[in-house]
Amino acid sequence: xxxxxxxxxxxxxxxxxxxxxxxxxxxxxxxxxxxxxxxxxxxxxxxxxxxxxxxxxxxxxxxxxxxxxxxxxxxxxxxxxxxxxxxxxxxxxxxxxxxxxxxxxxxxxxxxxxxxxxxxxxxxxxxxxxxxxxxxxxxxxxxxxxxxxxxxxxxxxxxxxxxxxxxxxxxxxxxxxxxxxxxxxxxxxxxxxxxxxxxxxxxxxxxxxxxxxxxxxxxxxxxxxxxxxxxxxxxxxxxxxxxxxxxxxxxxxxxxxxxxxxxxxxxxxxxxxxxxxxxxxxxxxxxxxxxxxxxxxxxxxxxxxxxxxxxxxxxxxxxxxxxxxxxxxxxxxxxxxxxxxxxxxxxxxxxxxxxxxxxxxxxxxxxxxxxxxxxxxxxxxxxxxxxxxxxxxxxxxxxxxxxxxxxxxxxxxxxxxxxxxxxxxxxxxxxxxxxxxxxxxxxxxxxxxxxxxxxxxxxxxxxxxxxxxxxxxxxxxxxxxxxxxxxxxxxxxxxxxxxxxxxxxxxx
Amino acid sequence: xxxxxxxxxxxxxxxxxxxxxxxxxxxxxxxxxxxxxxxxxxxxxxxxxxxxxxxxxxxxxxxxxxxxxxxxxxxxxxxxxxxxxxxxxxxxxxxxxxxxxxxxxxxxxxxxxxxxxxxxxxxxxxxxxxxxxxxxxxxxxxxxxxxxxxxxxxxxxxxxxxxxxxxxxxxxxxxxxxxxxxxxxxxxxxxxxxxxxxxxxxxxxxxxxxxxxxxxxxxxxxxxxxxxxxxxxxxxxxxxxxxxxxxxxxxxxxxxxxxxxxxxxxxxxxxxxxxxxxxxxxxxxxxxxxxxxxxxxxxxxxxxxxxxxxxxxxxxxxxxxxxxxxxxxxxxxxxx
Numbered sequence: 001x002x003x004x005x006x007x008x009x010x011x012x013x014x015x016x017x018x019x020x021x022x023x024x025x026x027x028x029x030x031x032x033x034x035x036x037x038x039x040x041x042x043x044x045x046x047x048x049x050x051x052x053x054x055x056x057x058x059x060x061x062x063x064x065x066x067x068x069x070x071x072x073x074x075x076x077x078x079x080x081x082x083x084x085x086x087x088x089x090x091x092x093x094x095x096x097x098x099x100x101x102x103x104x105x106x107x108x109x110x111x112x113x114x115x116x117x118x119x120x121x122x123x124x125x126x127x128x129x130x131x132x133x134x135x136x137x138x139x140x141x142x143x144x145x146x147x148x149x150x151x152x153x154x155x156x157x158x159x160x161x162x163x164x165x166x167x168x169x170x171x172x173x174x175x176x177x178x179x180x181x182x183x184x185x186x187x188x189x190x191x192x193x194x195x196x197x198x199x200x201x202x203x204x205x206x207x208x209x210x211x212x213x214x215x216x217x218x219x220x221x222x223x224x225x226x227x228x229x230x231x232x233x234x235x236x237x238x239x240x241x242x243x244x245x246x247x248x249x250x251x252x253x254x255x256x257x258x259x260x261x262x263x264x265x266x267x268x269x270x271x272x273x274x275x276x277x278x279x280x281x282x283x284x285x286x287x288x289x290x291x292x293x294x295x296x297x298x299x300x301x302x303x304x305x306x307x308x309x310x311x312x313x314x315x316x317x318x319x320x321x322x323x324x325x326x327x328x329x330x331x332x333x334x335x336x337x338x339x340x341x342x343x344x345x346x347x348x349x350x351x352x353x354x355x356x357x358x359x360x361x362x363x364x365x366x367x368x369x370x371x372x373x374x375x376x377x378x379x380x381x382x383x384x385x386x387x388x389x390x391x392x393x394x395x396x397x398x399x400x401x402x403x404x405x406x407x408x409x410x411x412x413x414x415x416x417x418x419x420x421x422x423x424x425x426x427x428x429x430x431x432x433x434x435x436x437x438x439x440x441x442x443x444x445x446x447x448x449x450x451x452x453x454x455x456x457x458x459x460x461x462x463x464x465x466x467x468x469x470x471x472x473x474x475x476x477x478x479x480x481x482x483x484x485x486x487x488x489x490x491x492x493x494x495x496x497x498x499x500x501x502x503x504x505x506x507x508x
Numbered sequence: 509x510x511x512x513x514x515x516x517x518x519x520x521x522x523x524x525x526x527x528x529x530x531x532x533x534x535x536x537x538x539x540x541x542x543x544x545x546x547x548x549x550x551x552x553x554x555x556x557x558x559x560x561x562x563x564x565x566x567x568x569x570x571x572x573x574x575x576x577x578x579x580x581x582x583x584x585x586x587x588x589x590x591x592x593x594x595x596x597x598x599x600x601x602x603x604x605x606x607x608x609x610x611x612x613x614x615x616x617x618x619x620x621x622x623x624x625x626x627x628x629x630x631x632x633x634x635x636x637x638x639x640x641x642x643x644x645x646x647x648x649x650x651x652x653x654x655x656x657x658x659x660x661x662x663x664x665x666x667x668x669x670x671x672x673x674x675x676x677x678x679x680x681x682x683x684x685x686x687x688x689x690x691x692x693x694x695x696x697x698x699x700x701x702x703x704x705x706x707x708x709x710x711x712x713x714x715x716x717x718x719x720x721x722x723x724x725x726x727x728x729x730x731x732x733x734x735x736x737x738x739x740x741x742x743x744x745x746x747x748x749x750x751x752x753x754x755x756x757x758x759x760x761x762x763x764x765x766x767x768x769x770x771x772x773x774x775x776x777x778x779x780x781x782x783x784x785x786x787x788x789x790x791x792x793x794x795x796x797x798x799x800x801x802x803x804x805x806x807x808x809x810x811x812x813x814x815x816x817x818x819x820x821x822x823x824x825x826x827x828x829x830x831x832x833x834x835x836x837x838x839x840x841x842x843x844x
Contacts, residue, residue: 306731330733344731347724349791354717359733361714368713412732 007066008033008197009166014053014063023049025221026063031166031197036188037226038208039201041218042241042492043292043457044428047201050218051168054199055087056080067166081108086159086167094143094151094158101126101139104158129157133187149180156187167191168199173207174293185211203291205234205496217241235489238496242459242488255283255446256467260318262420262451264303267312272298273475276312280420280453283446287466287483288455289491295475296455297339300422303453304336305329316420330359335413339424339455341402345409348398352390353379355397355408359416382411386441403434410441421445423454427461439465459488471495529840533785533800533833540804544811551814552807559692565806566699567592567757569799571777572784573706574750576798577743579781580710580723582790583643583650585744587658588751589773591635594665595628595755596765599681600674602627607676616668621678629752635661636748640741665767673766677759685760695757702750707795715739723791779826780805783833805829 009031016024024046031037041047052058054065056075065072067083075085094103101122110121126139133153143151152172159167169188173181188198188211202208208215209229216226217240224240259282268274273295280286288296302309305323314321316332323329326336338344346355357364357375364374379393386407390400397408406426413421423442427435442452442465456462462469466483471494479494528535544552551557571588578585601607601616602624608617619627635657642653687694710716718739721729730736759765784801786793808829812822 304731326731327733327735336731338728338731343725344727347721347728347732347791349724350717350721354721355732357717358721358729361717361734365714368709368715370712370714370717372712416733 006033007031008035008068009054010066011050011054012064012066014050014065015061016049016053016058017061023221024053024060027218027221027223029216029223029226031199033165033195033197034192035213036192036198036200036211037214037216038212039199039216039218040203040205040208040237040241041224042459045218045241046221047218048170049221051087051170051199051201054080054085054166054168056085081162084163084165086162086164088152088155088159088167088169088172094154096144097142099140099142100130100137100146100154100157103143103154104129104139104161106158108162125161126157129161133157133160134183149176152176152180152184153187160191164196166197166199168201170201171203172200173202173204181207203496205237208237209234219243235493238489238492242492253443254285254467255443255449257282257284257449261316262453263313263315265313265315267299267302267314268310269298269302269307270310272302272307273472276472276477278470278477278480280451282449282451284467285442285446285452285454285465287462287469288453288472289459289462289469290455290472290495292457294472294495296472297424298475299472300336300424300453300455303329304334304422306336330416330418333417333419334422335359335416335418335420336422337406337409337413337424337426339428341405341409341429346397346405349396351394352383352388352397352400352408353393356382356412356415359412378415382414386411386414387437401434402430403437406430406434406438407441410438410445414445418450420451420453423452423456425456426454427456427458435461459491462491463488473497525840532836532840533783533797533804536833537800537804537807540807544807548811548814552811555691557810557814559696561803561806561810562696562699563693563761564810565802566693566695567754567761568773568776568780568806569699569802570702570750570754570757571773572780572798572802573702573795574747574754575777575781576706576784576786576793576795577710577719577750578650578747579786579788580719580790580793581740581743582723582726582788583740583743584654584778584788585636585639585747585751586651586654586774587635587639587661588654588747588754589770589777590658590661590665591632591748591751592755592758592773593765593767593770594661594668595632595752596759596769597665597668597674597755597767598628598631599624599756600677600759600765601669603678603680604674604676607674610669610672610674610676614668614670614672621680625756628755629749632752632755633745633749636745636751637741639748640744643744644737644740662767669767671767673764674759675764677763677765681756681759682763685763693761695761698753698757702753703795703799706750710795715742719743720791723787725791776805779830782837783830785833785837787837801833 007030011027011029014024014027027046027050029050039047049058053060054075056077056079059074065075070083095106098106104126105122110118112118123139130139133156135153135157143154146154172184176184191198200211212229214226214228215232215237217224217237219241260279261282262280265277267276276299278286288299290296298307301307303314303323305325305328308324314323321332323332342348353375356379361370364371376393382388383390383393388404388407388411390404397405400408427438430438446452454465463483469481469483469486469491470477471479471481471491473495478497481490541553571592574588575585598616601614602619603621605618639654639657642648643650684694689697710719718729718734721734722736722739726736780802781798782788783804784793784797784799786798805826808826809822812825817825
């Protein structure tokens with residue numbers, strides 16, 4: 001395996017840019033027959049983008065993809081099927097109301113005259129596949145009635161029903177229990193024996209160490225290194241994932257005081273997170289670190305009243321509170337800047353002014369009539385103090401850049417006199433300069449006594465801004481670190497490990 | 509420098525496009541009036557004819573105002589015309605002793621003129637409350653829940669009079685319908701005042717801003733502290749309330765009503781709103797344009813009557829115009 005002679009797949013110089021952000025910067029990637037190659041990296045490192053290029057879902061800006069003897073500038077899903085690429089996504093792409101058999105043959109049904117299904121001919125093929133995969137349920141079972149693990153296996157059956165040479169698995173174990181994972185692995189070993197090359201995308205280093213032949217680490221849209229599994233250690237992989245360029249100068253002065261403003265005790269939402277506890281002090285920035293799916297957004301949404309906790313206590317400014325809705329949360333002095341700015345943060349078709357004014361519309365109106373001049377005054381103040389770049393306060397917010405849009409969402413909470421600001425990935429999809437402006441805005445808020453809880457996947461950002469960092473993994477808080485003394489490696493080491501006390505079923 | 513000029517040119521082009529999109533329907537109405545005046549040899553624009561058009565469209569116009577509220581929050585109210593008919597039945601049968609004697613099998617007692625009007629209008633608002641709660645609380649698609657409501661209300665209207673049509677409502681209604689000021693019938697004034705009130709409400713009240721926000725992005729609106737459910741229910745209440753008022757105008761205009769009246773009203777109402785550019789997916793549209801849409805369709809019907817176009821062909825032409833208008837709106841307002 002050390003010196004693969006005849007690659008099955010060779011991607012060279014793959015480049016892809018989204019809205020001015022380089023997601024892939026000339027990535028090379030190759031796969032040999034009968035190999036399981038793990039692809040790891042932090043959130044946003046470019047793994048998914050690279051795999052979507054391979055699946056034909058994205059067209060690269062530059063680079064070539066060679067499969068067998070053929071070379072392509074880009075693939076499309078049909079072509080991908082023809083050259084033998086099978087994809088298994090984290091979120092299943094099965095059609096829930098259809099049966100297992102129908103799903104397996106979806107898109108390449110055996111037909112008579114091109115339109116009449118020949119169920120009789122498909123059935124034995126499905127039965128054989130399912131027997132092969134050790135699936136003991138009827139092919140007529142509706143996918144809706146299957147559990148997550150079974151659905152995952154049906155997806156594999158679906159991929160195998162076409163003649164595939166390359167199989168891509170994106171976080172296939174996210175929904176599986178330990179037993180099921182063991183079963184999946186033995187299945188992968190059998191596929192390997194048949195000469196199928198597999199790309200296994202995962203965050204879970206334990207699994208990587210167990211199953212990989214080679215490991216490729218990506219970071220910031222580049223391939224950092226590809227090594228045979230014998231040559232790596234877990235710590236080595238973590239170091240490669242996060243890089244070493246922690247910018248300690250970027251740390252800014254803290255405005256943390258001793259006054260306790262928020263205390264969360266043993267908070268749980270079934271199926272999302274459990275036993276989350278932390279304190280927040282006035283002027284403090286508490287960072288929330290963790291991988292995608294660790295439960296950070298869910299904790300913030302629960303604090304903001306979007307979901308109701310099943311157990312646990314929230315104490316705000318010394319008083320125990322129940323937060324049943326965002327409106328209540330706002331009244332109590334909380335504000336949420338959600339992760340998806342365009343989907344959840346803004347009403348894109350409305351003006352900057354209105355988007356800023358949403359939480360205080362009632363306050364700005366006398367009887368029913370909105371006092372436009374007061375709204376304009378509030379908006380003008382914030383456009384000035386946050387230096388939001390917009391032609392006017394009446395401008396449609398959709399036309400602003402990402403950074404300025406985000407400032408509008410933050411400005412909204414300043415207008416509402418928010419005391420505790422909950423930020424969820426505040427700088428995602430924002431260019432570098434705008435990021436630094438946002439950092440200053442956030443830091444400026446704490447100087448005025450606002451406290452911040454900030455979930456971010458960008459570790460340098462967390463390290464530079466936070467006073468303390470809470471690490472979450474699998475729906476639990478696993479570590480609380482002092483941002484001044486910790487580093488990216490330590491954070492990642494906590495984030496990638498499944499907590500001991502959690503059983504697999506609970507975390508899923 | 510060249511980038512700046514480029515951006516500037518782009519902005520100007522976009523503004524021009526916006527302006528055109530915002531006022532397209534007004535431009536079309538003006539062009540239509542010119543066209544109609546020419547092909548009818550001036551008859552279309554005689555004061556008397558204009559008054560007839562306005563008189564004819566006052567009921568549909570008020571219904572269109574209500575429908576605009578609901579469509580702004582990405583809903584639809586298929587029961588609003590039935591609400592109008594039911595309200596007219598309650599006012600007509602409950603407000604007239606003479607009519608009571610005709611409704612042998614009807615369950616509605618004599619209420620008196622003013623009480624029957626109050627019952628009809630308040631009842632209409634309550635129906636809106638039920639519609640709104642069904643959509644918000646039980647998450648039944650508005651299309652289904654209001655259709656079911658419409659069926660139930662039709663049945664209720666039949667029960668009230670025992671199926672008898674109402675030919676002898678209180679004389680007040682006909683008198684109101686016949687009253688004129690400056691050559692225009694009173695119902696036109698009611699429509700105009702309601703339209704102004706609705707336009708003012710949508711653009712100047714904080715609830716108006718909330719309606720647009722909810723229609724544009726309900727999730728973001730909720731996370732920004734807007735009471736999405738309450739305001740959505742309110743839209744249905746306003747719609748039904750206006751339906752009740754439209755029922756009053758219907759009775760005043762025609763002097764009679766049957767539980768089975770108003771068959772074509774619903775489609776005309778929705779067509780008027782959609783031709784006016786109010787988006788079925790919510791968040792976009794204005795009262796002005798809904799009114800213009802109403803006027804345009806009423807004017808088109810009137811012109812075809814003047815030109816003695818056969819009624820069957822009239823329907824086909826109206827259908828074609830509606831499709832063209834929607835295509836134009838989709839073109840000018842691409843989903844962002």
